Amino acid sequence: MNHPLRENLEVYTDGLGAWIRCTKCSQVLCRLEENWRNICRRTLLPPTKAGPLMKDLVGHFLLEQLYCPGCGALLNTEIVEEKKNGEEGQAK
Amino acid sequence: MTISVDPITFEILSHRLHQITLEMGTTLERVGGTVNTTQLHDYMAALYLPNGDVLSAGECMARHAACAGFAVKRIIERFEKDGGIYPHDIFLLNDPYLAAIHQSDIYMVSPIHYRDQLMGWSATFVHVMDIGAMSPGGNSPGATEICQEGLRIPGLKLVERGRLRQDVFDTLINMTRQPVMVGLDLKCEIAANNVAKARMQEMFEQYGPELIKSVSSEMIRYSESILNKRIQEIPDGLWKDRGAIETDERWNVVLTLRKKGDRLIFDFTGSDLQAKRGINLPYHATFGACFEAVVTTLGYDLPRNQGAFGPIEIVAPEGTVVNVQYPAPVSLNTTSGMKTVQYLSSSVLMQMLATSEKWKKEVMALSLGFRVARHAGVNQYGRYYVSTLLDLCGAGATSYQDGMNTGGYLTAHNVEWIESNFPFLYLFRRQLKDGGGAGKFIGGAGAEAALTVHDAPEGKVKIIAFGVAGLRNSGQGIFGGYPAAPSLLVLLEDTKVRDFVETRKYPEDLADVGGQRRLLPYCEFDLRIDDVLYIRSASGGGYGDPLERDPELVAEDLRNRLISRETAEDVYGVVLDDRSLVPDLAATQGLRKRLREKSSA
Numbered sequence: 001m002n003h004p005l006r007e008n009l010e011v012y013t014d015g016l017g018a019w020i021r022c023t024k025c026s027q028v029l030c031r032l033e034e035n036w037r038n039i040c041r042r043t044l045l046p047p048t049k050a051g052p053l054m055k056d057l058v059g060h061f062l063l064e065q066l067y068c069p070g071c072g073a074l075l076n077t078e079i080v081e082e083k084k085n086g087e088e089g090q091a092k
Numbered sequence: 093m094t095i096s097v098d099p100i101t102f103e104i105l106s107h108r109l110h111q112i113t114l115e116m117g118t119t120l121e122r123v124g125g126t127v128n129t130t131q132l133h134d135y136m137a138a139l140y141l142p143n144g145d146v147l148s149a150g151e152c153m154a155r156h157a158a159c160a161g162f163a164v165k166r167i168i169e170r171f172e173k174d175g176g177i178y179p180h181d182i183f184l185l186n187d188p189y190l191a192a193i194h195q196s197d198i199y200m201v202s203p204i205h206y207r208d209q210l211m212g213w214s215a216t217f218v219h220v221m222d223i224g225a226m227s228p229g230g231n232s233p234g235a236t237e238i239c240q241e242g243l244r245i246p247g248l249k250l251v252e253r254g255r256l257r258q259d260v261f262d263t264l265i266n267m268t269r270q271p272v273m274v275g276l277d278l279k280c281e282i283a284a285n286n287v288a289k290a291r292m293q294e295m296f297e298q299y300g301p302e303l304i305k306s307v308s309s310e311m312i313r314y315s316e317s318i319l320n321k322r323i324q325e326i327p328d329g330l331w332k333d334r335g336a337i338e339t340d341e342r343w344n345v346v347l348t349l350r351k352k353g354d355r356l357i358f359d360f361t362g363s364d365l366q367a368k369r370g371i372n373l374p375y376h377a378t379f380g381a382c383f384e385a386v387v388t389t390l391g392y393d394l395p396r397n398q399g400a401f402g403p404i405e406i407v408a409p410e411g412t413v414v415n416v417q418y419p420a421p422v423s424l425n426t427t428s429g430m431k432t433v434q435y436l437s438s439s440v441l442m443q444m445l446a447t448s449e450k451w452k453k454e455v456m457a458l459s460l461g462f463r464v465a466r467h468a469g470v471n472q473y474g475r476y477y478v479s480t481l482l483d484l485c486g487a488g489a490t491s492y493q494d495g496m497n498t499g500g501y502l503t504a505h506n507v508e509w510i511e512s513n514f515p516f517l518y519l520f521r522r523q524l525k526d527g528g529g530a531g532k533f534i535g536g537a538g539a540e541a542a543l544t545v546h547d548a549p550e551g552k553v554k555i556i557a558f559g560v561a562g563l564r565n566s567g568q569g570i571f572g573g574y575p576a577a578p579s580l581l582v583l584l585e586d587t588k589v590r591d592f593v594e595t596r597k598y599p600e601d602l603a604d605v606g607g608q609r610r611l612l613p614y615c616e617f618d619l620r621i622d623d624v625l626y627i628r629s630a631s632g633g634g635y636g637d638p639l640e641r642d643p644e645l646v647a648e649d650l651r652n653r654l655i656s657r658e659t660a661e662d663v664y665g666v667v668l669d670d671r672s673l674v675p676d677l678a679a680t681q682g683l684r685k686r687l688r689e690k691s692s693a
Contacts, residue, residue, distance in 0.1 A: 003447055
């Protein structure tokens with residue numbers, strides 16, 4: 001059964017199983033039971049990219065954004081801890 | 093005996109029951125003494141069946157209506173065995189290990205009899221301004237066990253067959269720092285329960301008890317059947333989220349929602365062990381938070397009652413931050429652990445709603461909570477006092493509209509009222525610019541305020557800082573929407589604020605007052621005359637990609653001072669004419685294309 005998963009993503013079923021795909025470009029990201037976040041293009045930005053009042057978060061947190069690998073549609077934005085990201089914890 | 097109820101009678105009487113809870117709330121506000129009750133809406137009024145099941149939770153905080161139902165059941169268990177339950181009795185309970193959330197929230201429950209038959213119960217709570225804890229106001233950042241957090245009452249009879257037990261009343265209020273005000277708050281609860289009893293008895297007299305019983309049963313059946321049907325419409329699945337209660341320490345909360353058929357199982361397995369800080373939630377409070385999340389997402393248009401309990405199951409391991417055991421403290425929990433559990437339970441429900449074609453439009457960005465402070469000391473009239481400082485928050489954006497600015501259920505005090513009652517002078521209080529999370533739909537703006545000590549006989553005021561103290565609080569974006577500005581409590585020490593006050597000038601920018609800036613964790617300190625306290629409330633998170641926001645709306649946000657020019661260009665990618673501030677659509681299209689390529693490259 002096809003149904004939405006969240007804004008810009010849906011669950012799509014065919015003869016081979018259930019998949020998660022982008023509703024904007026129909027790019028299949030992964031199987032339903034897999035984590036679609038691992039397939040996305042990911043950027044880490046300074047928290048102030050979300051606005052000037054985020055300056056107290058600088059040095060502690062980063063703004064993580066996930067994009068569809070097919071069309072670049074923005075799928076998720078959240079604040080993540082800087083230290084958790086190891087070598088990736090450098091903002092662009 | 094159950095008698096049939098026609099739809100019109102059902103509508104009239106069910107709304108009349110709801111109206112009784114509203115009148116109880118109005119009574120609390122008009123009789124109560126402290127700002128929590130009279131201005132902030134920090135109270136609850138509800139009606140219950142004879143066994144303590146929720147009949148009408150009114151429009152108050154649903155979590156408390158659920159917990160007060162447990163309070164009724166605990167009172168029945170205790171007093172049926174010893175002491176008796178008689179017409180015109182009123183009972184008091186505030187034990188967080190039995191039914192309350194923390195001791196400052198005093199539940200009062202009253203049996204409602206008609207011709208000597210127990211027909212139901214009314215219940216209220218108000219957040220009293222002191223409870224005899226180690227910190228003024230009750231919220232005690234330094235408490236490591238519940239015995240430091242004030243009076244803990246498992247149930248006592250405050251009014252016996254209509255007569256106030258003055259000895260009990262005096263004992264209670266004398267153990268607080270504000271006996272007169274706490275006494276007023278206790279009496280407003282007595283008054284509200286008396287209003288409920290009188291109005292219910294009028295209904296029994298007018299319609300007969302059998303019809304009221306039938307309407308009550310039908311209300312619960314109606315809510316449960318509609319809610320079950322709605323849950324069944326959504327695909328089965330499993331959704332997870334995790335959060336943290338943060339200050340100078342950190343406690344993790346993990347939640348998995350399993351939905352199968354018409355069942356919703358909220359499983360908190362994996363959450364951290366209970367803390368030696370008052371952030372812990374008792375099991376019934378965790379249940380209450382999930383109940384509230386369900387009724388506000390899937391049942392916002394339904395009568396709030398026991399019918400919404402049916403689909404909910406909670407798994408909360410004992411001895412964790414979501415199912416605290418004696419003697420761990422709880423006094424900070426309503427603005428810490430509760431906020432985290434509210435966020436997580438709503439978050440997994442939002443993820444669930446998003447999988448339904450019918451329900452996905454109801455998805456809303458959520459908040460992880462805000463900062464709040466108590467203040468205590470000697471006021472300009474030489475009297476000791478305790479009171480509250482908080483401000484209006486912005487709401488999260490939804491899939492179809494922007495979040496509401498500076499609103500919410502908990503309302504805010506009036507600045508002139510604060511200044512005329514307490515030794516403070518506000519430097520400013522205003523809606524926040526660049527507060528709401530960016531998105532296709534923008535989060536609502538919170539507020540910011542700065543104040544200093546003024547006309548204080550002791551030259552200082554004690555401040556107790558609590559709330560969600562980690563910087564990752566406030567509104568969180570959803571589906572690409574950006575997070576909102578964090579809620580803050582900031583102390584500026586040794587400032588030039590007296591120069592401003594003496595010259596009757598006020599700083600446009602907080603930096604103008606100078607001083608040493610310090611973000612406040614959970615703490616207790618003296619605010620002195622050269623200090624400034626800055627409070628920033630939470631704003632709402634954004635929904636969707638900000639580069640998809642209508643440029644005309646971005647221009648309107650700028651004109652309304654909700655965003656800065658820099659945010660309009662850097663975050664929303666909108667190019668505006670320098671003079672008219674009208675969007676240049678061609679240039680905007682080009683800028684957005686470049687920003688999109690740069691971000692996702």
